[in-house]
Amino acid sequence: MIGVARMLADGAEKRSRGATRRMLGGLALAAAAALAGVAPAAAQTSLKFTLDWVFQGPTSPFLVALDKGYYKAEGLDVTMDPGQGSAGAVQRVATGAYDIGFADVNSLIEYNAKNAGKEVLCVFMAYDFPPFGVHTLKKTGIAKPADLAGKKLGAPVFDASYRLFPAFAKKVGLDASTVQFVNLTPQLREQSLVQGSVDFITGHYFSSVLDLEARGVKPEDIVSFNYSDYKMDVYGNGIIISPALAAKPDVVKGFLRATAKAWKEVAGNPAIGIAAAAKRDPLLDQKLEARRLDLSLKMNVLTPYVKENGMGDVDPARFARSVKDVAEAFGLPTAPDPDKVFSGKYLPPKAERMVAP
CATH class of the missing domain: 3.40.190.10 (Periplasmic binding protein-like II)
Incomplete structure (x- = not known):
């Protein structure tokens, strides 16, 4: 009987030691993930992201953020899909089929004017000058x-x-x-x-x-x-979010932090953007896309305003004028409130959005 009792005691002790090792191992993994700036897999928030068009040089910063793990470091599991036009991207986000998107803010102005109370919000202006x-x-x-x-x-x-x-x-x-x-x-x-x-x-x-x-x-x-x-002083494309995602500020802020980091890197070294786009589309004409990216950066992204104020934000007075002008161009009965079209409250601090002059 004493032998049986000892066997049972030994088994219990081994199980206890095993449980302890597993617990310590889990804590070690969690600590390593925290040190690396990557949230544990269980903490990842899934996000569906839609572009306005196919994968090209100008939108490669999103791919860089994805490939380098910047979204994952913010606790985000991002799925990224190409689009079929800005109006379609707005609809995808408005219906909740996608949480977040990249679209022409002027299409957003039209949508919000026609859908009061269901507004989709632009939270990061990427094209300070429009490419139209x-x-x-x-x-x-x-x-x-x-x-x-x-x-x-x-x-x-x-x-x-x-x-x-x-x-x-x-x-x-x-x-x-x-x-x-x-x-x-x-x-x-x-x-x-x-x-x-x-x-x-x-x-x-x-x-x-x-x-x-x-x-x-x-x-x-x-x-x-x-x-x-x-003298068409309108804006271009920006990052838009669904009404449901607007209620999750930490998630939106994390996405924008990761995106701003990648966009600054691509602005400083466009080659990494083209490499990321080519990885997604092996048939991509890399020389052509390098020129496309260069044009978009010089003409639409790295404007005098952006170099002085950082990426992502808008000039309030200019934006208010653009909303009015676009509403008139589209023949809308009223222009939406600019604050219901764009919000800068989710943006990273200015220092994190500044680009090299």
């Missing part, structure tokens, strides 16, 4: 905006530059009703201009110009009218 514009070829004879009258415009209906074309026309004194619109898929837009089936197109500068060059058009044969050059 009109593009044509010298062979069309179009040399100034007034020459667009009576011509044929080709664009996807959801294209942000197309949707803001009436506002551009108003700024330059053009009667937009004289322009014939041809609905094109994004894949056919630049090709249709090259072939001559349309006279001009709308599109992001860093997309349309480079896509035309990729089709054999010489840079000197491209004529572009960028909206920002004609």
